[in-house]
Amino acid sequence: xxxxxxxxxxxxxxxxxxxxxxxxxxxxxxxxxxxxxxxxxxxxxxxxxxxxxxxxxxxxxxxxxxxxxxxxxxxx
Numbered sequence: 001x002x003x004x005x006x007x008x009x010x011x012x013x014x015x016x017x018x019x020x021x022x023x024x025x026x027x028x029x030x031x032x033x034x035x036x037x038x039x040x041x042x043x044x045x046x047x048x049x050x051x052x053x054x055x056x057x058x059x060x061x062x063x064x065x066x067x068x069x070x071x072x073x074x075x076x
Contacts, residue, residue: 006030007038014039 009028013019014035021039025032057065 010035010038 006028010024010030013024013027014021019027021032021035024039025035028035
């Protein structure tokens with residue numbers, strides 16, 4: 001994640017100054033991949049992407065936790 005000021009500089013240099021992504025990366029000291037991502041609008045620094053991935057809790061663990069919760073209900 002980059003700061004909004006850097007994002008604005010990247011967008012300005014790309015859209016207004018018409019500099020290449022490589023030149024922008026060189027001038028600002030960031031990677032070309034970062035410049036590419038922000039020039040093409042893939043990312044904006046004020047939005048977070050939701051994590052995509054598997055649930056870290058596997059089925060056997062989930063069942064054990066459910067059992068614990070049920071036993072806690074009975075205990076009270």
